[in-house]
Amino acid sequence: MNTVLKAFTIAAIACFTITNVFAQANYTKITGYSVYYGTAKRFGQTWMALRKFTNNGRDYLFLVNPKTLETRTDEAKGYEVTPMTIAQTRDYFKNSPYQNAIIKAEGASVALQDAGIERGLPKETGISLTADLCPSHHPLDRRIFTDIISGFKQVETPVPIALSVSGLWMRHHQQDIAWLKQLQAKHEIYITWINHSFNHRVSAKSPLKTNFLLEPGTDINYEVLETEKAMLANGLQPSVFFRFPGLVSDQQLVYKITDFGLIPIGTDAWLAKGQQPQSGSIVLIHGNGNEPLGVNDFIKLLQSKAKLIANKQWLLYDLRETVDEEFESKK
Known part of the structure; x- marks a missing residue:
């Protein structure tokens, strides 16, 4: 990690500590x-x-x-x-990293799937890890967290991870939330909380153009704002990121999200779909117990990078850091 990145990482951890107090x-x-x-x-x-x-x-x-x-x-x-x-x-x-990221996301709004920002800085020797917590009857897949803590404990603590959380998941997973907050309190991880909508509705029969948040009758104000309120009620600090359920959206929906001041985050490496991460990738796995294949692939990825991790040549990056640096360079 270069000197500038080290300094930023220390600052990011400090910011996290302050933010967590609020x-x-x-x-x-x-x-x-x-x-x-x-x-x-x-x-x-x-x-x-x-x-x-x-x-x-x-x-x-x-x-x-x-x-x-x-x-x-x-x-x-x-x-x-x-x-x-x-x-x-x-x-x-204008010209701030935040506004530049909003503009970039709006410029990538046409695609039906995976609109928004898909990757960070290509020069990074590592990835930004995001794990989605869609509504699920399964418990949190805790292997993700125990393995990154174990894998990076000698080189990077706390370990950054971004969690896309839905309102219904929070409602039914209070013990898992408490466990995650405990890991944060111990400074073993620090979490960027991404809004993933409240209900996260999905139909196995509807085409994508009328599915997820594109389902007719969806109240986007409720889906966004109630999720933020639920985060606050659970002692979680919302970020300025949003991930579309199913990664599905249209141009109109993207602009609705950016009008909330939120930055849509996609992925260029959904592991369960066989997409391989590159340097700077925003990696997607599901931590809600519904996608063990993706979690298994991530654990294998960690194992394959063990020597590079030990030499600080392959790290996990704070999503805020990678987006900030990417769009700071666009000024």
Whole structure:
């Protein structure tokens, strides 16, 4: 890992620690949760506001740092807030890595499957690991976490992973959430939480163009905002990333998601489908117990890279880091 990347990794871990503190508030009495754009200034730092809500009589903001993609949820009273339209806010933060990523995702919105950002920086000697937690009756596949902790414990701690979480999965997997939070508290992993919709509906019979979030009658506001509320209620800090269920979307849906201030994340290496990761790949496996083949393939990948990992020549990257660096270079 080069010096700049080392410094960024340390900063990312520090940001995670700070962000995790903000996520620990008791957000169980949320009302008025809604999209809200503007700037929020504090201590010389200008954040971009994405949401506002009230919890237990106090007003809160959900914020993103457009330079680093760090998010936090904090009381509004501590900030100098200027409301703006979505167009004004994007213009204010133009050329930031966050806005460049939004533009890139919108430019890759035509495909019916795998729209959005599919990979990070090709120069990276490693991957960004994402695991989807779709609704499932199976328990969390904990091998993913125990194996990456074991495989990287001598070279990279905490180990970064991004989890795409659905609302229904959170509702029925409280013990698994508690276990993941415990791993975070021990600084064994740090998690970027990706919005994966609330219901994650899917039909075995419907064509893709009317399936998943493209199913007629889907309330996209509910699917997005209720998932964020559920994350907060469970002590999880939402990120600015979104993964489409089934990786299925159309151009109109992509723009709806970016209007929430979220960056669609795809993949160029869905392991269970036989797609092989390259340097900088955003790898997809399912951690909900429904796709053991993909998890087995990932464990084999780790084993095959053991010597490179030991020599710090093949690492796991924070999804925020790889997207931030990719689009910082586009300025």
